[in-house]
Amino acid sequence: MSHADPFLARLERARSASKRLATVTTTQKNAALESIASELEDSVDEIVAANAIDLERGRANAIGEGLLDRLRLDTDRIRGLAAAVRDVIALPDPVGEVVRGSTLANGIQISQVRVPFGVVGAIYEARPNVTVDIAALSLKSGNGAVLRGGSAAEHSNRVLVELIQRAVSRAGLDGDAVQTIDEFGREGASRLMRARGFIDVLIPRGSAGLISTVVQESTVPVIETGSGVVHVYVDASAEEGMAVSVVKNAKTHRPSVCNAAETLLVHRDAAERLLPRLARELMGAGVELSGDEASRSAVPGVGVADEETWATEHHALAMGVRVVGSLDEALAHIERYSTRHTEAIVTQDYASAERFLAEVDSAVVMVNASTRFTDGGEFGFGAEVGISTQKLHARGPMGLPELTSTKWLVRGTGQIR
Amino acid sequence: MSHADPFLARLERARSASKRLATVTTTQKNAALESIASELEDSVDEIVAANAIDLERGRANAIGEGLLDRLRLDTDRIRGLAAAVRDVIALPDPVGEVVRGSTLANGIQISQVRVPFGVVGAIYEARPNVTVDIAALSLKSGNGAVLRGGSAAEHSNRVLVELIQRAVSRAGLDGDAVQTIDEFGREGASRLMRARGFIDVLIPRGSAGLISTVVQESTVPVIETGSGVVHVYVDASAEEGMAVSVVKNAKTHRPSVCNAAETLLVHRDAAERLLPRLARELMGAGVELSGDEASRSAVPGVGVADEETWATEHHALAMGVRVVGSLDEALAHIERYSTRHTEAIVTQDYASAERFLAEVDSAVVMVNASTRFTDGGEFGFGAEVGISTQKLHARGPMGLPELTSTKWLVRGTGQIR
Incomplete structure (x- = not known):
């Protein structure tokens, strides 16, 4: 023909x-x-x-x-x-x-x-x-x-x-x-x-x-293939050094790519203990933070977050911060704003880790690891064709x-x- | 919400x-x-x-x-x-x-x-x-x-x-x-x-x-999920008993379903040897045949096939018959009219079998078996969700x-x- x-x-x-x-x-x-x-x-x-x-x-x-x-x-x-x-x-x-x-x-x-x-x-x-x-x-x-x-x-x-x-x-x-x-x-x-x-x-x-x-x-x-509004949730039980290192790496290692984190969720019980240092380290690396009221009152210099903040893939050194009352509240935020690319929890608690893995409906769900690992090369595939955010045929x-x-x-x- | x-x-x-x-x-x-x-x-x-x-x-x-x-x-x-x-x-x-x-x-x-x-x-x-x-x-x-x-x-x-x-x-x-x-x-x-x-x-x-x-x-x-314009190709080397049994089963076992055969392709060198008996057995089972000139001249009582014949899933005791000069011609006919559900070859020749398996681009490609085997139950899946004729996610x-x-x-x- x-x-x-x-x-x-x-x-x-x-x-x-x-x-x-x-x-x-x-x-x-x-x-x-x-x-x-x-x-x-x-x-x-x-x-x-x-x-x-x-x-x-x-x-x-x-x-x-x-x-x-x-x-x-x-x-x-x-x-x-x-x-x-x-x-x-x-x-x-x-x-x-x-x-x-x-x-x-x-x-x-x-x-x-x-x-x-x-x-x-x-x-x-x-x-x-x-x-x-x-x-x-x-x-x-x-x-x-x-x-x-x-x-x-x-x-x-x-x-x-x-x-x-x-x-x-x-x-x-x-x-x-x-x-x-x-x-x-x-x-x-x-x-x-x-x-x-x-x-x-x-x-x-x-x-x-x-x-x-x-x-x-x-x-x-x-x-x-996907845009990533990627979340890191720092649980009440998170270990400080790990939380800082994972969140900082997820946001700043290469902010222009889809597996970079866009939103930081912090459990209320960890906010006082961890949020000031997390924010300081992020801002020290040049990240502009926009937060809800609770995070703004915990950390000076955090801007005002709005609906747009939570829904945006910044491709830049910008991040939304929100304090949540519970794992359920974190899951609900993710359910609402995630593009279902990658989400991570930082926790020392077994039950929180397993619930997060089971209930988050994203291509890749992580415990205690930087979201930057969502990558064909890192997963051992050699080259990467892309990262699928759909459910049919290929995911991740x-x-x-x-x-x-x-x-x-x-x-x-x-x-x- | x-x-x-x-x-x-x-x-x-x-x-x-x-x-x-x-x-x-x-x-x-x-x-x-x-x-x-x-x-x-x-x-x-x-x-x-x-x-x-x-x-x-x-x-x-x-x-x-x-x-x-x-x-x-x-x-x-x-x-x-x-x-x-x-x-x-x-x-x-x-x-x-x-x-x-x-x-x-x-x-x-x-x-x-x-x-x-x-x-x-x-x-x-x-x-x-x-x-x-x-x-x-x-x-x-x-x-x-x-x-x-x-x-x-x-x-x-x-x-x-x-x-x-x-x-x-x-x-x-x-x-x-x-x-x-x-x-x-x-x-x-x-x-x-x-x-x-x-x-x-x-x-x-x-x-x-x-x-x-x-x-x-x-x-x-x-x-x-799929409509099936399913072909059986009887190769020059086909064994008579097997050809008759596979073709008859493929067409008449349950003509209303998608894995039933719709078109019979017969190699020229096998037409004289096999076509009269194939046609007799099919017509004896109530199948109405429509054929090209070569098959009509080989078998009395075969109607005239047109473009419509080759492109139609009859869901009934009707079948198109065509004599082809070579395996290539059979492959070209299938390429043109198949809905890429199931095709079968009947042959005793190893090279023809392997070429057919390699080159036919359908969900299921068979050698010496009835097309009626394209079925979740027969494949051992228990129930069947359907037969996919697309290439993404699921095929067959x-x-x-x-x-x-x-x-x-x-x-x-x-x-x-």
């Missing part, structure tokens, strides 16, 4: 290439990935030149320093991309893994094996590193990829995708497996969300607004196996019912 | 009850299921009376004998429903199962455990047995259930849901966990599809049209574990990054 519509023709090329990719060996896929890594290292000048156009346009549009930084590719960062691709080579290939199986009473053998989804769609914003990342993870898991990286990174992404296609073809696989649809603009993104039959799963990466749009508009199954840090489906193979000798 | 909107209030009751249900023991859930089974047996008259109203209205609306039969509940069928609920009691409880886990280098212990989704929504048509079925499977897996069974079965469903609520409450759990929204009509079904935050997963059961509407309109994650026959999500529990001793 070849489509007159250039958008569908593009998707069809990815789909058709993905069918061949589904049955190639791990050795062949790893060779293609090594080819991409080398090609990245050999094309630094070309990539930097294309990136300069995007940066120039970004500056003209005054997109802000944070965005400009995420957009920027220099020699070091491009070498980093090549290294990341080689990390994917080192990961086990999930395709063909036998998940479970049995021999039925009538002698039929059934086995459930991992197979690629087909084509993974990705919608993200102004991060050209994601282009290489998703392409490498998709190829390793036997999937085609259709990428919509946004107009701000259009030139960088075009060069990167062309480079990937070239490298994959040179390794003897079908370079059409990776496609960009940036040139089709917003209309292309909308059509991608409705491209059932062409795209098997859609992964949005970026702001809460982007993810919410994709979830609302998409008819293709979506894996929602996703590794390569989460980029596959399964099918059942049934081997008989003529059995009938 | 209590909603002034009676529809949302209904959903909120299910959601709130589901939170408590998530942490009760298997013993408590089994007691609630036994209470439902007894209540069904004790309420035969009440159920039959309500069902009579639906049947009467169905006859007045001339809905057809097939639909009337699916709608009908008599003493035997109600006893069958109670027996089905007791079958669910016998199934292992998936909640709390540790799927995987490890201890990280820093001593943190992580484990991924099964947890309920929360609330399962179900949209189906005129089958009151599904009401009991989904309610029992949802309760056993710790989920609430919101049911939209369609106006044709409205009275039957209302009595069944009231009975379930009563029985669950009597067993000491919260009867609000199971709700019907039939009284809110089509508008209610539309709102259910958009009830993110109230409904965690939506399962449509019924016609291809119903399923497609839900998939297109729903913003709640959907598990697509679904058991109770497919009605759960997971979460990660992380136990530390103060670790930070």
Whole structure:
């Protein structure tokens, strides 16, 4: 089938290439990935030149320093991309893994094996590193990829995708497996969300607004990756040193990422004992605190928290603080404001720990550990595809196996019912 | 939170009850299921009376004998429903199962455990047995259930849901966990599809049209269960007796269900040897055949097949027949027309068998076995939640574990990054 519509023709090329990719060996896929890594290292000048156009346009549009930084590719960062691709080579290939199986009473053998989804769609914003990342993870898991990286990174992404296609073809696989649809603009993104039959799963990466749009508009199954309004609850029994170290690490180690803590809940009986030092250490690390009345009266210099405070993922050195009367009150606050990414309790009490683990309905629930551990690398998955905050298919840090489906193979000798 | 909107209030009751249900023991859930089974047996008259109203209205609306039969509940069928609920009691409880886990280098212990989704929504048509079925499977897996069974079965469903609520409450759990929204009509079904935050997963059961509407309109994650345009391919090397027995069983054992075969593909080199007998046996069992030119010239009495023939799930003793020149041609036909439910090859050739298993992209791919084996019961899952034809979360026959999500529990001793 070849489509007159250039958008569908593009998707069809990815789909058709993905069918061949589904049955190639791990050795062949790893060779293609090594080819991409080398090609990245050999094309630094070309990539930097294309990136300069995007940066120039970004500056003209005054997109802000944070965005400009995420957009920027220099020699070091491009070498980093090549290294990341080689990390994917080192990961086990999930395709063909036998998940479970049995021999039925009538002698039929059934086995459930991992197979690629087909084509993974990705919608993200102004991060050209994601282009290489998703392409490498998709190829390793036997999937085609259709990428919509946004107009701000259009030139960088075009060069990167062309480079990937070239490298994959040179390794003897079908370079059409990776496609960009940036040139089709917003209309292309909308059509991608409705491209059932062409795209098997859609992964949005970026702001809460982007993810919410994709979830609302998409008819293709979506894996929602997540914004994190992450809570740390310091229980009445918490040990002081541990509470300080966990809360400080959770908030300040890397405030821009989704597993950073946003809200500190402190049990009333621990507030007097712990809150002044917790607040001092946080403020000493540059964290701006906004609190309820009880925490403001316990600690001078804490701002006024409002509804917005509790519901916001700050991506910055800012944190809400609230004193709660009980574990129940902490659970109720979390139930109301959490985005169901990660929550942690700091406690010395066994019953509180187990209740928190059982009752908090989040992808990752922790006792006495920094929320920063919600991470595919930390969990031992090698690379991370993202952190799913939905309940279907994958929840929490996703590794390569989460980029596959399964099918059942049934081997008989003529059995009938 | 209590909603002034009676529809949302209904959903909120299910959601709130589901939170408590998530942490009760298997013993408590089994007691609630036994209470439902007894209540069904004790309420035969009440159920039959309500069902009579639906049947009467169905006859007045001339809905057809097939639909009337699916709608009908008599003493035997109600006893069958109670027996089905007791079958669910016998199934292992998936909640709390540790799927995987490890201890990280820093001593943190992580484990991924099964947890309920929360609330399962179900949209189906005129089958009151599904009401009991989904309610029992949802309760056993710790989920609430919101049911939209369609106006044709409205009275039957209302009595069944009231009975379930009563029985669950009597067993000491919260009867609000199971709700019907039939009284809110089509508008209610539309709102259910958009009830993110109230409904965690939506399962449509019924016609291809119903399923497609839900998939297109729903913003709640959907598990697509499936219509089956199921193929049996008789390879050049197929053994005659086996081909006849598998094809006949696949088509005629129970033609109304989704794992029944709809299309017979025969390799050209086997057509002369096998097709006359295959066709004779099928027609002898009352199957109406529609074929391409090659099969019509090989067998008298075969009707003319068109595009419609290949794309239709007949749910009846009707079958398309096509002679193909090669395995490739068979694979291309399947690729084009399959709904990716189940396909089978009958062959004596190892290479053909393995290629078919590797290249057919369906939930279940079989060698030398009747397609009727695509079934949760046959696969050893006990009860069956449905057969998923999508690639996300679950594919093929679904058991109770497919009605759960997971979460990660992380136990530390103060670790930070």
